[in-house]
Amino acid sequence: MDDSNELVVKKSWWDRNWKWFVPTGCLSILAFFGLFIAGIFFGITYMFEESDAYKNALNKVQNNPNAIEKLGKPIETDGMASGNIHTSGEAGNCDLQIPIKGSKGKGTLFVVATKRGKWKFEHLSVYIEKTEEEIDLLASDPQPISATDSITE
Structure with a gap:
């Protein structure tokens, strides 16, 4: 009779689990990266939409008879705004392109403004x-809109 005293070598954790650990780790990294990009996207969108220049410009177009005639009611945003807003205390500047839509069509709202206490539109x-x-939304109303003007929805 053959008495076998062979040692059974146990596999390491990595040898036993690499087949599920590698794909799971890669998917986790991709998911984290996707959440990071989404966070940046929504953070920038929120920053634009909460600025006084953005709100006031949208208010102007929503109350402009010519724009209402061409786009229809209600006029609302239609995607993510692009451009930049820079503020530092009571000073700043803004250059935005805001996609908008109404019941009759689509358009783009172009906003260039500076802030020295109040936002003043240079181009709208x-x-x-x-x-x-x-x-030209400034031709029919050359008055600058301040941050304290009421905004209707």
Whole structure:
């Protein structure tokens, strides 16, 4: 009779588990990266939408008869704004392109403003995609809007 005293070698944790650990680790890294990018995206979007310049510009276009005639009611945002806003205390500047839509069509709201206590629009216009025309929102109302003006929804 053969008496076998062979040692059974136990596999290490890595040898036993690498087949599920590697894909799970890679997917976790991808998920973390995706959440990071989404956080940046929504953080920037929130920063734009909460700025007084953004709110006031949107208010101007929502109350402009020419824009309402071309785009229809209600006029609302249609995606993520692009551009930049920089503020430092009571000073700042803004250069935004805000996609908008109404019941009749789509357009882009262009905003260029500076802040010295209050936001003052230097350029505020709507480009209507359907007719390829631009409506100057400052021509009909040359008064600057301040952050204390009421904003209607």
